Amino acid sequence: MLIRAFHDLDREVVDRLLAEAFSGPQPGGSPAASPPIEVVLNAALLGSVEFIPELALVAELDGAVVGYCITTRGWIGDRPALGLGPIGVDPGVQRGGIGSALVRETLRLATVRGEWVVALLGDPAYYGRFGFVPSTDLGIVAPEPAWGAYFQAARLDPGETPVGTFRYAAPFEAF
Numbered sequence: 593m594l595i596r597a598f599h600d601l602d603r604e605v606v607d608r609l610l611a612e613a614f615s616g617p618q619p620g621g622s623p624a625a626s627p628p629i630e631v632v633l634n635a636a637l638l639g640s641v642e643f644i645p646e647l648a649l650v651a652e653l654d655g656a657v658v659g660y661c662i663t664t665r666g667w668i669g670d671r672p673a674l675g676l677g678p679i680g681v682d683p684g685v686q687r688g689g690i691g692s693a694l695v696r697e698t699l700r701l702a703t704v705r706g707e708w709v710v711a712l713l714g715d716p717a718y719y720g721r722f723g724f725v726p727s728t729d730l731g732i733v734a735p736e737p738a739w740g741a742y743f744q745a746a747r748l749d750p751g752e753t754p755v756g757t758f759r760y761a762a763p764f765e766a767f
């Protein structure tokens with residue numbers, strides 16, 4: 593498996609990949625929109641000022657793009673932070689370590705960049721293994737407090753104490 597930066601030429605295949613990964617029922621049981629909101633959100637993120645090219649990653653298996661993860665600029669109070677997502681893996685190869693490789697590489701690259709915290713909305717059973725904890729454990733308030741423990745954060749710089757309300761890149765506000 594190869595993890596590399598997303599390129600504009602990957603766009604169509606990434607749209608298709610996210611559409612397939614997010615085509616299942618939504619939390620709460622309602623059917624996914626068509627295309628799923630993650631496809632529309634990702635397109636908006638790629639065109640936003642909060643886009644960070646080196647933190648949009650694809651995973652390739654035998655030359656085919658099978659995974660994607662984007663992390664964009666967000667804020668805690670007035671301080672720049674990062675928001676991870678959407679992330680998706682081709683349903684045919686899920687549970688093969690591709691999602692984990694994308695998350696781990698994102699955290700590595702973010703650390704190298706000198707970023708101090710990454711936040712995301714997702715299942716704690718999955719993201720806990722990468723060091724994510726409920727954001728409130730770190731003093732970070734979710735954009736929607738109802739998200740509870742599903743809004744998580746990983747602190748990259750142990751010397752930093754992030755306190756405040758997290759705000760995602762502007763395109764998230766439409767969803």
Ligand SMILES: CC(C)(COP(=O)(O)OP(=O)(O)OC[C@H]1O[C@@H](n2cnc3c(N)ncnc32)[C@H](O)[C@@H]1OP(=O)(O)O)[C@@H](O)C(=O)NCCC(=O)NCCS
Nearest residue numbers: 613679680681686687688689690691692713714715717718
């Ligand atoms: C979530 C996702 C990116 C994980 O990628 P992946 O390549 O399948 O995951 P990995 O192979 O790295 O990890 C597999 C492990 O994660 C667990 N896992 C995968 N998705 C999970 C989820 N949504 N919630 C909890 N655990 C999950 C598996 O049970 C497995 O656990 P195990 O190692 O204890 O057996 C992928 O399943 C996916 O695209 N899902 C649909 C889209 C989605 O839900 N995206 C995330 C929104 S936050």
